[in-house]
Amino acid sequence: MKNAKLLLLAGALAATATAFGGTREDLRAALIDAVNSGKTYFGHHDDTAYGHNWTGEDGRSDTKETAGSYPGIMSWDLGDLEWGKDRDLDGVPFDLIRREVIVQNKRGGLSTFSWHCDHPLTGLDSWKTADKTQVAVLLHTEEGRAAFARQLDYLCDFFNSLKDENGEKVAVIFRPWHEHTGSWFWWGRDNCSTEDFKALWSTMRAHFDARGVDNVLWAYSPDRCENAEMYMERYPGDEYVDILGADVYHFHNEEGSEEYRRCAGTTLGIACAEAAKRGKIAAFTETGLESLTIPDWYNSHLLPLLEANPVAYVVVWRNAYRSPRHYYVPYPGHPAEASFRKFADNPRTIFVK
Ligand code: BMA
Numbered sequence: 001m002k003n004a005k006l007l008l009l010a011g012a013l014a015a016t017a018t019a020f021g022g023t024r025e026d027l028r029a030a031l032i033d034a035v036n037s038g039k040t041y042f043g044h045h046d047d048t049a050y051g052h053n054w055t056g057e058d059g060r061s062d063t064k065e066t067a068g069s070y071p072g073i074m075s076w077d078l079g080d081l082e083w084g085k086d087r088d089l090d091g092v093p094f095d096l097i098r099r100e101v102i103v104q105n106k107r108g109g110l111s112t113f114s115w116h117c118d119h120p121l122t123g124l125d126s127w128k129t130a131d132k133t134q135v136a137v138l139l140h141t142e143e144g145r146a147a148f149a150r151q152l153d154y155l156c157d158f159f160n161s162l163k164d165e166n167g168e169k170v171a172v173i174f175r176p177w178h179e180h181t182g183s184w185f186w187w188g189r190d191n192c193s194t195e196d197f198k199a200l201w202s203t204m205r206a207h208f209d210a211r212g213v214d215n216v217l218w219a220y221s222p223d224r225c226e227n228a229e230m231y232m233e234r235y236p237g238d239e240y241v242d243i244l245g246a247d248v249y250h251f252h253n254e255e256g257s258e259e260y261r262r263c264a265g266t267t268l269g270i271a272c273a274e275a276a277k278r279g280k281i282a283a284f285t286e287t288g289l290e291s292l293t294i295p296d297w298y299n300s301h302l303l304p305l306l307e308a309n310p311v312a313y314v315v316v317w318r319n320a321y322r323s324p325r326h327y328y329v330p331y332p333g334h335p336a337e338a339s340f341r342k343f344a345d346n347p348r349t350i351f352v353k
Contacts, residue, residue, distance in 0.1 A: 022105075022164065022168040022169055022170055022171060022215075023169075023171055023215070024171040024214060024215055024216065024217055026171065027110065027171040027172070027173070027217055028217060028242065028281070030110065031110075031217075031243070031281045031283075031312035031313070032281060032312070034312045034313070034350060035281065035282070035310050035311070035312050038310070038348060039347075039348055039349070039350050040284075040306045040311055040312065040313060040314055040348060040349055040350065041071075041072035041073040041109070041110055041312060041313035041314070041349075041350040042071050042072050042073070042313070042314060042343075042344070042349045042350060042351055043071050043072065043073035043074065043075050043110075043112065043313055043314060043315035043316070044061075044062075044063050044071045044074070044075065044315065044316055044318075044319075044328070044329050045075040045076070045077070045315060045316070045317050045318040045328075046075070046076065046077075046090065046092055046318045046319075047061050047062070047063050047070065047071050047074055047075075047329075048060065048061045048070070048074070048100055049092040049096060049097075049100070050091075050092070050318075050319070050320075050321040051065075051319040051321065051327075051331060052319045052320075052321065052324070052327050052331035053321060053324075053331070054321060055091075055321040062319050062327070062329050062330070062331045062332075063329050063351075065331065065332050066329065066330045066331065066332060066334070066337045066340050066341060067329075067340055067341055067343070067344035067351055068341060068344060068345075068351075069344060069351035069352055069353050070104070070107060070109065070351060070352050070353070071109070071351060071352070072109050072110065072313070072349070072350035072351050072352050073109060073110040073111065073112055073313045073315065073350075074100060074101070074104045074109065074110070074111045074112070075111075075112050075113070075114070075315045076088070076092070076097045076100075076101075076111065076112070076113050076114075077089065077090065077092075077113065077114050077115065077116055078113055078114070078115040078117070078155060078158065079114075079115060079116035079117055079118070079126070080118070081094060081115075081154050081155060081158055082115075082117050082118060082120065082151035082154055082155070083118070083151075083154075084154050089116055089125075090318070090320075094158065098158070098161060098162060101162050101170055101172060102162070102163075102164050102165075102170060104352070105164065105170045106164075107352040107353065108352050109352040110172070110173070110313070111170075111172045111173070112172060112173035112174075112175060112219070112285075112313070112315065113172060113173065113174050113175065114175050114176075114178055114286075115155070115174075115175075115176050115177075115178075116185075117151065119134050119186055120138065120144070120147035120148050120150065120151045121134075121137060121138075121143065121144055121147050122134065124186070126185045126186060127184060127185065127186075128186060129183060129184065129185065129186050129188065129190075129191050131186075132190070132191050132192070134186040134187075134191065134192070135186065135187055135191065135192035135193075135196045135197065135200060136192065136193070136196050138200070138203075139196055139199050139200070139203060148203070149207060152204060152207040152208070152211075153207075153211070155208075156207065156208055156211035156212075156213050157211075159172070159174070159208075159213045159215060159216055160211070160212065160213055160215075162215060169214070169215040170215060171215040171216065171217065172215065172216060172217075173216070173217045173218075173219050173242075173243060174216045174217070174218055174219065175218075175219035175220075175221050175243075175245065175285055176200075176201075176204065176218075177197070177200055177201065178221045178245075178247060178285070178286070179221065179222065179223040179247050179286075180197060180222060180223075180234055181222040181223045181224075181225055181230060181231070181233075181234070182223040187200060189234075194233060194234050197234045197236075198234060198235075198236045198237070201236035201237075201240045202236060202237075202240060205218070205240050217242040217243060218240060218241050218242050218243065219241070219242065219243035219244075219245050219283065219285055220235060220236070220241045220243065220244055220245060221245035221246065221247050221283075221285040221286065222234075222245075222246065222247070222267070223246075223247050223248065223267075224246070224247075224248045224263040224264070224266075224267050225246075225266070225267050225270055226266065227270070228270050228273070228274065231267070231270045231271070231274065232274065238278055238280070241280065242280060242281060243275075243280060243281045243282070243283050243285075243312070244271045244272075244274050244275040244278075244280050244281070244282050244283070245271060245282070245283045245284070245285030245286075246264070246267040246268050246270075246271045246283075246284055246285060247285055247286035247287070248260070248263050248264040248267050248268075248284075248286075248287055249286070249287055249288055249289075249290075250264075250287070250288065250289040250297070250301060253289075253293045253294065254293070254294060257294070257301065260289075260301065261301065261304075261305070264284075264287065264305050265305060265308065265309070268282070268284060268305060268308075268309035268311065269308075269309060271283070271309075271311075272309050272310055272311070281312050282309065282310065282311045282312065283311050283312050283313050283314070283315075284305070284306070284309070284311045284313070284314035284315070285315060286315055286316075286317060287302070287314060287315070287316055287317075288316035288317045288328035289301070289328070290317075290325065290326060290327070290328065291325050291326075291327065292327070292328070292329075292330055292334065292335075292336040294336075295335040295336040295339055296336070296339045297336065297339070298336070298339050298340050298342075298343035299339050299342060299343055299346075302314065302343070303343060303346065303348070306348060306349075307348070316328040316329060319331065
């Protein structure tokens with residue numbers, strides 16, 4: 001009897017591991033399955049690396065301490081990996097991220113990556129936009145192409161190194177050149193031409209393919225858009241994109257509620273419609289209300305958006321350990337804690353134990 005139970009348990013664990021496991025197609029299937037069953041993976045950036053007032057404590061998570069479980073999808077950033085550094089721009093060691101991707105996969109959860117990269121030639125960070133030739137130079141000059149290729153090599157090495165204990169690669173989502181419909185990053189709308197923006201994608205993809213990176217699903221994530229033309233203007237093409245996302249934040253607390261509902265609703269509506277048309281997956285790739293000044297935000301604001309728009313996952317931004325007001329999930333004792341737990345207990349949202 002005992003043995004039979006153990007066998008059953010082992011079977012169940014194995015089923016979970018393979019259902020969300022290694023390959024890109026497993027990952028795609030997990031996302032499609034979520035959408036088809038009316039569910040959404042909940043995600044938090046840098047969740048287990050640090051939180052409100054703490055950093056570097058193995059297994060700790062503000063999400064787990066308030067919601068009771070880890071996020072269904074972990075979000076990480078690759079910024080500074082382009083120089084071969086061992087920590088990202090917010091101080092998270094890449095070794096820790098690599099380990100966490102594997103641990104998350106074992107929990108039956110997923111992982112996604114953004115890239116706040118420095119410019120390969122100027123070394124300026126993502127937010128330095130005065131020079132409008134920064135994208136062009138990477139595509140149309142020999143020096144730029146070589147420097148860009150060196151940066152991409154570091155990324156390829158990293159993705160290729162995401163392997164479980166059996167040496168099998170674990171698939172993840174990669175969301176480069178995000179929020180390009182705004183102009184606050186050097187790859188943003190006013191800072192490069194439409195053709196050059198698309199060429200950034202195709203150049204990068206060719207490099208990844210040549211380096212054998214076969215464990216990535218690609219996410220396209222404009223900022224808020226008023227209409228489908230704006231959303232699709234710089235879409236690189238169906239062959240480069242698996243996931244159609246939207247980055248829309250809630251600003252200005254209660255006064256910003258109406259605007260958030262309208263902008264997020266419109267942009268997610270476009271992402272879902274375009275995804276359905278193209279056989280792609282829609283996602284709410286970045287959102288949140290900083291400091292959760294509306295304690296019921298997760299149920300009163302986010303949940304209705306998920307109910308109205310079939311997205312496979314939603315990611316909220318980080319709980320910074322050095323900036324006391326920069327957090328997007330509650331920490332223990334915060335007024336939003338009870339509501340967040342209710343959100344996690346809702347059968348629609350996917351968290352992992
Ligand atoms: C921003 C802020 C910054 C951070 C950057 C990259 O939204 O959280 O503090 O450095 O993202 O993660």
